[in-house]
Amino acid sequence: MTSDRVLERVLDATQSTFNSVLDEYRPRLQVREIGRVKSVGEGIASVSGLPNLKINELLQFPGNLFGIAFNLDPDEIGVILLGDSDRLEAGDEVYRTGNELKVPVGESLLGRAIDATGRSLDRGEPIQVEERRSIEREAPAIMDRAPVTVPLQTGLKVVDALIPVGRGQRELIVGDRQTGKTAIALDTIVNQRDKNAICIYCAIAQRNSAVAKAISTLRESGAMDYTIAVVAGGEDPPGLQYITPYAATTMGEYFMERGHDVLVVYDDLTRHAWAYRELSLLLRRPPGREAYPGDIFYIHSRMLERSTHLRDELGGGSLTALPIVETQAQNISAYIPTNLISITDGQIYLSPDLFQKAVLPAVDVGKSVSRVGGKTQIAAYSHVSGDLRLSYSQFQEVEVFARFGTQLDEDTRQTLQRGRRVREILKQPESQPIPVAEQIAVLMAANEGIFDDIPLDRIEDAENAVRERTIDRHPDLCDRIENSEKLSDDDRQSLVEVAGDAIAPFLDDNEVENSADND
Numbered sequence: 001m002t003s004d005r006v007l008e009r010v011l012d013a014t015q016s017t018f019n020s021v022l023d024e025y026r027p028r029l030q031v032r033e034i035g036r037v038k039s040v041g042e043g044i045a046s047v048s049g050l051p052n053l054k055i056n057e058l059l060q061f062p063g064n065l066f067g068i069a070f071n072l073d074p075d076e077i078g079v080i081l082l083g084d085s086d087r088l089e090a091g092d093e094v095y096r097t098g099n100e101l102k103v104p105v106g107e108s109l110l111g112r113a114i115d116a117t118g119r120s121l122d123r124g125e126p127i128q129v130e131e132r133r134s135i136e137r138e139a140p141a142i143m144d145r146a147p148v149t150v151p152l153q154t155g156l157k158v159v160d161a162l163i164p165v166g167r168g169q170r171e172l173i174v175g176d177r178q179t180g181k182t183a184i185a186l187d188t189i190v191n192q193r194d195k196n197a198i199c200i201y202c203a204i205a206q207r208n209s210a211v212a213k214a215i216s217t218l219r220e221s222g223a224m225d226y227t228i229a230v231v232a233g234g235e236d237p238p239g240l241q242y243i244t245p246y247a248a249t250t251m252g253e254y255f256m257e258r259g260h261d262v263l264v265v266y267d268d269l270t271r272h273a274w275a276y277r278e279l280s281l282l283l284r285r286p287p288g289r290e291a292y293p294g295d296i297f298y299i300h301s302r303m304l305e306r307s308t309h310l311r312d313e314l315g316g317g318s319l320t321a322l323p324i325v326e327t328q329a330q331n332i333s334a335y336i337p338t339n340l341i342s343i344t345d346g347q348i349y350l351s352p353d354l355f356q357k358a359v360l361p362a363v364d365v366g367k368s369v370s371r372v373g374g375k376t377q378i379a380a381y382s383h384v385s386g387d388l389r390l391s392y393s394q395f396q397e398v399e400v401f402a403r404f405g406t407q408l409d410e411d412t413r414q415t416l417q418r419g420r421r422v423r424e425i426l427k428q429p430e431s432q433p434i435p436v437a438e439q440i441a442v443l444m445a446a447n448e449g450i451f452d453d454i455p456l457d458r459i460e461d462a463e464n465a466v467r468e469r470t471i472d473r474h475p476d477l478c479d480r481i482e483n484s485e486k487l488s489d490d491d492r493q494s495l496v497e498v499a500g501d502a503i504a505p506f507l508d509d510n511e512v513e514n515s516a517d518n519d
C-alpha cells in the first residue's frame with residue numbers, strides 16, 4: 001500500500017470517529033433567566049428584566065436571599081423579600097426559580113420552633129425535610145367537608161360550658177392588649193395532651209420575650225411533644241411576617257390530610273394585617289380604609305377557609321383555627337376585627353375591665369358567641385350550660401343596680417349571691433386545664449346553689465374539694481361523662497350529693513349567716 005493510500009484511510013477513520021463523537025455530544029446547557037435589581041427598600045425590591053415571571057414565583061438574589069414576586073407591572077416587578085436586604089444593591093442579579101415558595105411539612109417538625117421557610121430557631125439540629133408544600137393552597141371544596149361534630153375541649157370552664165369550640169371550627173379570640181388572649185390559646189394547646197391532636201402555635205411579630213415565654217410554657221407542660229411553633233419576630237422583614245400564617249396552615253393541612261385533628265393558633269392577625277399594609281404601601285398599591293389595601297379581607301378569608309372538618313372518605317381529619325386579634329380601646333368595630341368577626345364562626349371576647357378586677361380568664365360571656373360549637377358539646381353540658389348562662393347574665397344585669405346601694409329584695413339578693421359565686425367558679429389560673437367530668441361536677445353544684453353559703457374567698461378550696469371527691473367516689477360516672485353519655489336523674493343526684501358532702505367542711509368553720517355580707 002502506498003503512503004498516500006495509508007494517509008487516506010487514516011483520514012477516513014478519523015472522520016468517522018469524529019462524526020460519531022459529534023453525534024453523541026450533548027452540551028450541558030443551563031438556561032437561567034436573569035433580571036436586575038432596580039432599587040431596594042425596607043423589605044421590598046424592584047426588579048426588571050424577567051418578562052416571563054409568574055405571580056408569587058420565588059426569586060433568588062445574591063447571598064442566598066429569596067423574595068416573592070408580588071406586583072407584576074409591565075416595566076418593573078415588585079418583590080417582597082424574605083430575609084435581610086442590607087447587602088442587596090441596585091444592579092445585582094436576580095434569578096427565577098420557576099417555583100412558588102414551598103415550606104417543609106411532616107412529623108420531623110413536631111417539638112421544633114422554626115420560621116416560615118423551615119429554618120430552625122431553637123438551636124436544635126437542622127430540620128430533616130421529608131416533603132415540601134406550597135404555602136398558598138386551595139381550601140377544601142364544599143363537597144369534601146363534613147359537619148363539625150366533635151368538641152375541641154379547651155379545659156377552661158367558661159369556654160367549654162358557655163362558648164364551646166368544635167373541631168374544624170374557626171373561633172376568634174378578640175380583646176385589647178394584655179387581656180389574656182395568648183393565655184387562652186396556650187391553655188387550649190396544653191389541654192390537647194392525650195387527645196391525639198397536633199397543635200401549631202404561629203406567632204406573628206410578637207415580642208421575642210413573649211414568644212420565648214409561650215414556648216417555655218408549652219415545653220414545661222409537655223405540650224411541645226405534639227406542637228410546632230412557627231415564628232416571625234417583630235424585627236423580621238414584613239414579607240416573612242406576611243407568609244408565616246400561610247406556612248403554618250400548610251404545615252397543619254399535612255396532618256389534617258392524614259386524618260389527624262389539628263389546632264392552629266394565629267397570634268395575632270392584627271400584626272399580620274399591619275405587615276401586609278406596610279408591604280402594600282411600599283409597593284405603591286392603592287390604600288383604602290385605614291390605609292389597608294383593597295384585598296385585606298381576602299388575605300384572611302382565604303387562609304381561614306382552609307380550616308375545616310374533612311369527610312370520612314378523606315380521612316376525617318380536621319383543622320381548627322383560633323385566630324387572635326387585638327383591639328384598641330375595646331373597639332371591636334374597627335376594620336380588621338370586624339372583618340375577622342365576619343369570617344369566623346364566633347368570638348371569645350376578653351374584657352380589660354374583667355381583667356382589672358382579676359376575673360381571669362377575662363371572658364365577657366355576653367359579647368362572646370360560638371355559632372357552631374354548641375352542637376358538638378359533650379352531652380352532660382346540656383344539663384348545666386343553659387342555667388349557668390341565664391343565672392350569670394341575670395346577675396350581670398342586677399349587679400350594675402346593686403352598686404347604687406339600693407335596698408334589695410330577697411330574690412335579687414339571691415341572684416347576686418349565686419352570680420358572685422358562679423363568677424368565682426368560672427375563674428381559672430393559667431395552664432391548669434380541668435377535665436370535662438370535673439367541670440360538670442363543679443358547674444352542676446353551682447347551678448344547684450351548693451356553693452351559695454360559702455364565703456367568696458373559700459370558693460376555690462371548696463371547688464377543688466368537689467372535684468377531688470367526685471373523681472374519688474364516681475370514677476365510672478366520670479368516664480361516662482367523658483364519653484359524652486347522657487346523664488340520668490340518678491347520675492345528677494349523685495353528683496349533687498357528692499358536692500354537698502365535699503363542701504361541708506367549708507360551711508362548718510365559717511359563720512354561714514354572714515357569708516352574703518362578706519361578698
Ligand SMILES: Nc1ncnc2c1ncn2[C@@H]1O[C@H](COP(=O)(O)OP(=O)(O)OP(=O)(O)O)[C@@H](O)[C@H]1O
Nearest residue numbers: 176177178179180181182183184360361428429430
Ligand atoms: N387565667 C389567668 N390567670 C392568671 N394570669 C393570667 C391569666 N390569663 C392571663 N394571665 C396573665 O395576663 C398577662 C397577659 O396575658 P397574655 O400575654 O396572654 O395577654 P395578651 O392579650 O395575649 O397580651 P398581648 O396583647 O401582649 O399579646 C400575662 O402576664 C398572663 O400571665
